[in-house]
Amino acid sequence: MHQIPDSSVQSRFANGYARSIELICPRCHEKAMFEARPWQEHGRQVVATEMSCTRCEAEGLLVQIVDEFGNGKPSSLFTWPAPGGRESMTGAQHLHALSGPLARSYESALKLYNHAEWGAMALTVRHLLEGLAARLLPAEKRELPLARQLEALPRELDLARPLQDISQLMAPDGAFGRHFDDESAIDKVTAEHLLELAEQLIQYLVVTPGEMADLKSRIATAPVPLRRGSGVA
Numbered sequence: 001m002h003q004i005p006d007s008s009v010q011s012r013f014a015n016g017y018a019r020s021i022e023l024i025c026p027r028c029h030e031k032a033m034f035e036a037r038p039w040q041e042h043g044r045q046v047v048a049t050e051m052s053c054t055r056c057e058a059e060g061l062l063v064q065i066v067d068e069f070g071n072g073k074p075s076s077l078f079t080w081p082a083p084g085g086r087e088s089m090t091g092a093q094h095l096h097a098l099s100g101p102l103a104r105s106y107e108s109a110l111k112l113y114n115h116a117e118w119g120a121m122a123l124t125v126r127h128l129l130e131g132l133a134a135r136l137l138p139a140e141k142r143e144l145p146l147a148r149q150l151e152a153l154p155r156e157l158d159l160a161r162p163l164q165d166i167s168q169l170m171a172p173d174g175a176f177g178r179h180f181d182d183e184s185a186i187d188k189v190t191a192e193h194l195l196e197l198a199e200q201l202i203q204y205l206v207v208t209p210g211e212m213a214d215l216k217s218r219i220a221t222a223p224v225p226l227r228r229g230s231g232v233a
């Protein structure tokens with residue numbers, strides 16, 4: 001089940017349940033209106049129905065969690081199968097903080113992807129990567145071709161910076177270190193911060209390099225598309 005934002009609901013039945021919902025259709029890959037059939041109760045906490053795409057008639061399931069009066073609870077509308085399209089990456093707000101125009105390029109790339117505009121999306125991603133490199137590299141490196149810019153990035157960026165200060169936090173007199181003497185005094189907030197710190201470290205040191213290696217091997221083994229007119233039957 002995939003949660004749908006309440007803002008996707010465009011009209012409702014008299015009982016308040018969703019009637020038409022705008023989603024990216026998992027079958028026709030277009031932003032489309034889905035029309036729901038009348039809802040039915042299932043137990044006291046759930047109502048459910050089916051819906052279909054008004055463009056291609058693809059069918060989907062809708063489930064709504066309700067309160068004791070039978071009213072839909074906020075943010076509790078679910079669908080199956082998941083809508084098509086990609087959602088924004090987690091942490092996109094940091095890209096926005098780095099540069100508004102870059103964040104908008106990323107959003108347009110997502111929008112183009114979600115409209116199956118592959119070529120235009122690829123050009124937008126190239127533009128995004130060029131913009132990102134230009135934003136992060138010193139002025140004299142910004143004129144280099146994209147591949148050279150990307151090559152220069154690890155030499156020009158202080159990649160160790162996110163890892164600095166962590167050792168101080170863990171030292172005996174650091175924000176975390178001083179708690180370890182008396183573990184019964186560690187509260188929920190400290191525990192949360194510590195776990196979050198560990199997760200960010202793992203993300204940076206283990207997950208990101210691992211996922212990049214996976215992606216590179218998927219790119220290397222992807223079938224090469226045949227070019228039109230290449231003479232291959």
Ligand SMILES: [Zn+2]
Nearest residue numbers: 025028053056
């Ligand atoms: Zn459809």
